[in-house]
Amino acid sequence: MADVQVNDFDTKQFIVFSLGDERFGIDSLKITTIDRMKTITRVPKTPSYIKGVINLRGDIIPVMDLRDRFNLPAVEETEETRIIILKLEEVSIGVIVDQVQQTIQLSGEDIENTTSLINSAAAEYIFGIGKVGGEIVTLINFEKLVKL
Amino acid sequence: MDMSQYLQIFIEESNEHVQSLNQCLLQMEKDPEDKDVLNEIFRVAHTIKGMAGTMGFTKMTKLTHDMENVLHAIRNDEIKVTSGLVDVLFKCLDALENYVNSVIATGGEGDREYKSVIASLNEILENKGAVSTPAQAEKKSAETTAVAAPVQTDEKYVTAQMELDEFEQSAVNKALDMGMNALKITIVLNKTCLLKSARAFILFQTLERYGEIIKSQPVVQDIEDEKFDFEFTVVVVSKSDDHLFSKELNSIAEVDEVIIRPMNRVAAEGASPEASVKSETEAKASSAVDSPAAKEGEAQEAKQNAGSNAPKKTQRTVRVDIDRLDVLMNLVGELIITKTRLEGTDITEKPQEYHETLEYLERITTNLNDAVMKVRMVPVETVFNRFPRMIRDIAKDLGKEIDLVMSGEETELDRTVIDEIGDPLIHLLRNSCDHGLESTEKRRQLGKSEHGRINLTAYQSGNNVIIEVSDDGAGINIEKIKEKAIQNGILTREAANAMSQQEAIELLFRPSFSTAEKITGLSGRGVGLDVVKTKIEQLGGTVEVETYSGKGSKFLIKLPLTLAIYQALLVNVGSEKYAIPLGSIYQIYEWKAEDVKSVQGQEVILLRNMVVPITRLADSLEVPDSNTKTQKKLKIVIVRKGEKLTGLVVDSVIGQQEIVIKSLGKLLTGIKYLAGATILGDGNVALIIDVNSIT
Numbered sequence: 001m002a003d004v005q006v007n008d009f010d011t012k013q014f015i016v017f018s019l020g021d022e023r024f025g026i027d028s029l030k031i032t033t034i035d036r037m038k039t040i041t042r043v044p045k046t047p048s049y050i051k052g053v054i055n056l057r058g059d060i061i062p063v064m065d066l067r068d069r070f071n072l073p074a075v076e077e078t079e080e081t082r083i084i085i086l087k088l089e090e091v092s093i094g095v096i097v098d099q100v101q102q103t104i105q106l107s108g109e110d111i112e113n114t115t116s117l118i119n120s121a122a123a124e125y126i127f128g129i130g131k132v133g134g135e136i137v138t139l140i141n142f143e144k145l146v147k148l
Numbered sequence: 149m150d151m152s153q154y155l156q157i158f159i160e161e162s163n164e165h166v167q168s169l170n171q172c173l174l175q176m177e178k179d180p181e182d183k184d185v186l187n188e189i190f191r192v193a194h195t196i197k198g199m200a201g202t203m204g205f206t207k208m209t210k211l212t213h214d215m216e217n218v219l220h221a222i223r224n225d226e227i228k229v230t231s232g233l234v235d236v237l238f239k240c241l242d243a244l245e246n247y248v249n250s251v252i253a254t255g256g257e258g259d260r261e262y263k264s265v266i267a268s269l270n271e272i273l274e275n276k277g278a279v280s281t282p283a284q285a286e287k288k289s290a291e292t293t294a295v296a297a298p299v300q301t302d303e304k305y306v307t308a309q310m311e312l313d314e315f316e317q318s319a320v321n322k323a324l325d326m327g328m329n330a331l332k333i334t335i336v337l338n339k340t341c342l343l344k345s346a347r348a349f350i351l352f353q354t355l356e357r358y359g360e361i362i363k364s365q366p367v368v369q370d371i372e373d374e375k376f377d378f379e380f381t382v383v384v385v386s387k388s389d390d391h392l393f394s395k396e397l398n399s400i401a402e403v404d405e406v407i408i409r410p411m412n413r414v415a416a417e418g419a420s421p422e423a424s425v426k427s428e429t430e431a432k433a434s435s436a437v438d439s440p441a442a443k444e445g446e447a448q449e450a451k452q453n454a455g456s457n458a459p460k461k462t463q464r465t466v467r468v469d470i471d472r473l474d475v476l477m478n479l480v481g482e483l484i485i486t487k488t489r490l491e492g493t494d495i496t497e498k499p500q501e502y503h504e505t506l507e508y509l510e511r512i513t514t515n516l517n518d519a520v521m522k523v524r525m526v527p528v529e530t531v532f533n534r535f536p537r538m539i540r541d542i543a544k545d546l547g548k549e550i551d552l553v554m555s556g557e558e559t560e561l562d563r564t565v566i567d568e569i570g571d572p573l574i575h576l577l578r579n580s581c582d583h584g585l586e587s588t589e590k591r592r593q594l595g596k597s598e599h600g601r602i603n604l605t606a607y608q609s610g611n612n613v614i615i616e617v618s619d620d621g622a623g624i625n626i627e628k629i630k631e632k633a634i635q636n637g638i639l640t641r642e643a644a645n646a647m648s649q650q651e652a653i654e655l656l657f658r659p660s661f662s663t664a665e666k667i668t669g670l671s672g673r674g675v676g677l678d679v680v681k682t683k684i685e686q687l688g689g690t691v692e693v694e695t696y697s698g699k700g701s702k703f704l705i706k707l708p709l710t711l712a713i714y715q716a717l718l719v720n721v722g723s724e725k726y727a728i729p730l731g732s733i734y735q736i737y738e739w740k741a742e743d744v745k746s747v748q749g750q751e752v753i754l755l756r757n758m759v760v761p762i763t764r765l766a767d768s769l770e771v772p773d774s775n776t777k778t779q780k781k782l783k784i785v786i787v788r789k790g791e792k793l794t795g796l797v798v799d800s801v802i803g804q805q806e807i808v809i810k811s812l813g814k815l816l817t818g819i820k821y822l823a824g825a826t827i828l829g830d831g832n833v834a835l836i837i838d839v840n841s842i843t
Contacts, residue, residue, distance in 0.1 A: 041833040042724065043812070044769040045819050053812065053825060055833050060810045060825045091814045146815060 011107040014130065016137055017084065017097040019067055020075075024097075025104070025130055025137040032085040032092065034100055037077050054094060056085060063094040069145065088143050095142075104137065106130045111139065155255060158203050160465070162248045165192050165199075167533060169241055173234060174536050180229035189237075190219045196244065205257040208247045214269040215240050221273060236268045238537075312383065316363050320411055323385035329410060331359075331390055335397060336379040336405040343571045343679045345374040347402055350682065352382075354396055359386025378404075383411065401678065466563055468523050476523065479516045486512060521713065526566045528606045528615070529557035534570075535577060535604065542581045549588055549599045550581055556606035561613050565687055565707055569615070572680040576617040576703050577602065579677070584621035584701055594698075596620070611709055611731060612689075618702035624695040626652045650791075653693045657681045714809070716826070718802040718834065719785065721765045722774035725834040726798075727807055727826055732839040734786040734793055736801060741782055753784065753795060760786065762795035763842055768821055774799055787839045794842065809836060 014025035015034075033056075040052040040063055049068035053060050063083060067074055080099040085092060111128040125145045130137040172189045175182065193215045200208035215237070221227045243262040250258035312320065320330040335351055337344060348371045355361055364371065364382040371380055384393070390408040397406045486509045493502045532554055543550040561569070585591075585600035592598055605616045629652050630644040638655070639647070656677050684691050688708045695701040708714070708731075715730040737755075744751050744762065751762050762784060766774030776782060776797050784795040807826040812819065823838035 039832050041825070041835065043816060043819065043835065044771075044821065046816065050816070053816070053833050053835075055827045055831055058810075058827065060812055060827075060833060062813055062815050093815060 011105050014104050014106055014137070014139065015084070015100065016102050016104055017082070017100045019070065019072055019098050023101070023135070023137045025106075025139045026084065026086070026142065028103060030086050030088060030142065032087045035083045035085060035094070037081045037083060037096070051096065054083070056092075056094075059092065061085060061092050061094050063096060064146070065096045067096070067098075086142055088146065091146070093142075093146055104130070104132050106132070154203065155251070156465070158199055159248065159252055160467070161199060162196060162244075162251075165196050166241065166245050166248060168192055169196075169244070170537050171533070173237055173241060174540065176229065176237075177231065177234045177540070180234075183223075186219065186223060186229075190216065190223065193219060200247075200257075205247065205251070207261055208244065208257055211240060211243055211247075211262060211266060214266050218269050218272055227272065233272060236265070236272065239265045240269070312363060316383065319362050320383065320385065324412075328385050328387050329359075329389055330362075330383065330385045331393060332381060332383050332409045332411050333393060333397070334379060334381040334405075334407040335403060336407075338402040338404045339378055343575060343683065344376070344378070345372055346571070346679045346683050347400075348372075348376075348380065350679070351397065351400060351403070354400065355382060355384055355393075358388045358392060358396065359384040466524065466526065472519065472522055476516070476519045479512055479519055482512050483509075483516065517713070521562075524563050525560035526563050527557060528559050528561055528566065528569075528613075531566055531570045531573065532557050532604065532606075535573070538574065539577065539581065539602065542578060546581060547588070548581065548585060550585065551599050551601050552577075552604060553601060554604045559606040559608055559613055561707065562709065568683065568687055569705075569707070572683045572705070573604075573615065573617065575677075575680050576705075577604070580617060580619040580621070580701075580703075584619035586622050608709070611714065613707045613709055615705040615707065616702055617705075618700060620700040623697045623699060623701050624653060624656075624693070625697075626695075629653070629655055649695075653695065656693070657691070713806060716805060716807045716836065717785065718805055718828075719765075719783075719798040720800045720802060721769060721798050722771035724769075724771055725802065725828065725832075726765070726769070727805075727834050727836045728785060728787065728796070729823075729836070729839065730804060732787045732789075734788050737784045737786065737795075739782045739784050741780055744782070755786070755793070755795075758793070760793045760795050762797055764797040765837070765842075766797070766799070768842060787842075789840055789842075794839075796837075796842065807834075807836070 013028040015028050015031060016023055016025050018024070035056070038054055040054055042052040043050065043062070046052075049065050051063045051065045051068075053062050055061075065074075075098065078098075081096065082100045083094040083096055084100065085094045110132070111130050113128050125141050126138055127141040128139045130139050169189060169192045172185050172192065175185045176189065179185070193212050197209055197212035197216065200206075200212065218227065218233075218237075222229060222233075227233070239262075243260075243265050246260065247257045250256065250260075323330050333355070337347060352361070352368070352371075362383045362385060364380060366376045366380060370376060386393070390410060394406055394408055397403060486505060489505050490502070490509070493505060495502045535554070536552055539550055539552040580602050581600075585602070586594065586596075588598050588600075591600065601620045603616065603618045605614075605618075607614055626649050630639065630647065633639040633652075633655050634641055634644055638658070644652075657680075658678060681691050684705055684707070690706045692704040692706070693701065694704070716727040717730055717733055717736075718725055718727055720726075737753075739753055744753055746752070747759070751764075752759050753762055754760075764774075764776055765771070766776055776799055779799075783798050783801055785798055785801070786793055786795050805828075809824045809826060811817075812822065812825055821838055821841055823836045825833050825835050828834050
């Protein structure tokens with residue numbers, strides 16, 4: 001669905017975060033809040049990339065480790081580690097990322113629909129590559145990632 | 149003038165008036181001479197007429213106006229009250245109720261005019277005294293249903309004509325590419341099915357077990373809200389083939405027909421050719437469903453569908469006693485005062501005062517909690533008061549004499565529970581009327597009173613509310629149940645013989661057991677009891693059955709007072725904290741590790757000569773750092789699972805605490821062993837153990 005509509009908008013704001021050397025982008029409208037790491041309660045019988053649940057102002061929110069989800073090696077958490085809380089349709093979910101870097105504006109023509117170029121575990125969940133001043137940012141389709 | 153702001157008031161008041169009309173009519177039927185009741189009915193009808201007129205609901209006004217004419221004639225002794233007349237008045241009541249429901253759903257009164265009802269009212273007036281006899285009335289109603297019936301069969305599989313949008317079609321194509329099957333399944337429920345949404349829920353669960361649902365018509369939300377006829381259609385992609393679906397779906401009770409058609413690959417753009425051919429030939433039917441613009445009077449059902457697609461205009465409300473609100477207000481006032489006091493108290497200079505204030509704060513929050521919970525409580529009366537009428541109708545249908553005795557209507561339950569409990573109760577009551585009580589003739593032969601008696605009782609017991617439905621009929625025929633189970637291949641004859649009465653009764657609640665009405669003619673009982681059980685268990689309650697041969701049977705529904713807050717025991721398992729509901733805890737023991745025996749690989753302990761299986765929570769919950777394996781002494785929390793006991797091995801016990809239950813959310817539903825989560829004092833999350841699913 002998203003493949004068809006990629007170039008349909010004027011400009012959108014994206015939040016850029018990193019996992020190791022790679023940079024990724026999320027549509028900022030989907031973000032509820034960005035939080036520092038906090039105590040995560042493990043939930044048994046869930047896939048390994050679901051780290052557990054946190055208490056976000058009285059709501060129980062599941063948290064996903066994006067490194068684990070993309071089969072990247074695990075790293076120690078640092079001062080920069082953040083949980084990005086997303087609201088996708090009616091479901092809230094937190095994702096753990098290494099670092100949140102900046103916000104960028106992307107217009108339709110800045111985004112290339114190059115799913116075929118990428119050859120990683122993440123390929124299925126990418127809906128395009130954004131180009132900002134010579135650098136590239138991978139845009140993730142989170143709806144697909146959490147299988148709504 | 150914009151009337152929408154008065155809509156809510158209109159709905160609430162109409163509901164109240166319709167309810168009191170209901171009670172008055174029942175009273176009138178018992179005592180036709182009672183002038184006070186007649187005046188009350190007149191007053192209520194008049195009020196409804198006035199309200200409907202103000203809101204511009206002309207059809208309601210017309211109906212109540214004609215009702216008034218008849219009532220007026222009765223008051224002037226021109227017409228005598230007969231059972232035929234009361235029947236007509238009941239029909240008016242039903243019509244009014246439908247109007248109100250239509251207003252709730254769509255904000256308008258709908259297009260139905262209930263001409264037949266109005267005609268019978270006028271007929272009564274014209275004939276004066278000579279009221280149309282019940283036979284005539286029945287004939288009339290038979291006519292109306294006869295008119296309605298062909299329309300229904302015409303639209304019988306209207307949901308099967310749904311079309312897929314581009315995205316859904318591409319999902320189907322993708323599935324086909326991957327070698328999976330895409331099936332369009334139309335499921336037709338039995339017309340006698342009472343809990344349609346619950347039944348549909350079971351069907352959806354089954355479907356989701358074997359495949360993924362891409363589309364459903366009507367949409368799932370409407371199905372949950374019971375806004376569908378007796379059929380719905382889904383498109384499913386699955387690795388399994390249609391034979392499996394057909395087998396699985398047909399094994400579910402109250403399913404009349406399952407139509408499965410494989411779907412073909414279609415180019416993503418444009419509607420599927422199959423659909424476009426259809427859209428020409430059957431444009432009439434589908435447009436009636438899809439576009440609210442189609443305003444054909446006959447397509448009543450379609451209109452309801454269209455209406456339900458619009459967002460509900462009304463909100464769910466609770467009527468609260470003003471005293472309770474005052475209590476709440478006072479407590480909040482106290483809270484603010486205490487906060488100010490705390491701010492002004494220096495902890496180092498006046499530690500004593502500081503701690504006193506803190507204690508006071510704690511008391512207020514506890515009271516506040518209680519007060520808020522009380523606001524959510526609604527008396528079961530709101531559910532019970534529709535039953536006398538229902539029993540009256542059923543009794544007439546069955547030709548039985550039935551007295552319904554209700555007590556404990558003032559017992560209060562949480563609003564969420566109240567909303568859900570109605571349907572299961574209807575089911576149980578119907579069951580008692582239909583199968584529990586013998587026919588009048590049989591009762592006479594047996595020397596019982598000709599009036600069958602059904603008791604509906606509610607009372608509070610500790611942290612639970614018990615609702616009992618009992619009858620003085622024949623009781624459950626255990627042997628017939630066993631016989632049926634053997635026939636169905638659920639049991640071997642040996643197993644059946646060894647089975648206790650209680651175990652045999654349990655069979656009634658098995659989904660596969662109560663298939664089809666075959667059981668009705670045999671032993672009675674069993675039709676759809678699985679649905680009742682599923683529903684009650686969803687609410688965190690239990691159902692028990694007692695039966696006494698020849699004397700009757702009793703269904704006991706045990707419900708939690710509230711679903712939101714309860715007492716729990718916090719325990720450590722490894723470094724993690726878990727909560728176990730206190731209600732299900734039997735005892736806590738410290739047990740020597742060497743005294744744990746093993747029977748066929750299952751660890752057990754011998755508790756006062758009772759063999760109790762134990763489960764190491766660290767294993768079932770995959771806790772990595774537990775040291776119960778090496779401990780010399782085990783902490784064992786013994787919990788009740790229905791009648792049975794199970795021991796849960798934990799690392800240590802923290803203590804008792806009041807917890808607020810929160811859902812784990814949509815993404816993490818259905819995790820075995822967990823009933824939800826709660827937030828602890830330190831802001832961290834602890835998971836709540838679902839005792840019933842621990843093995």
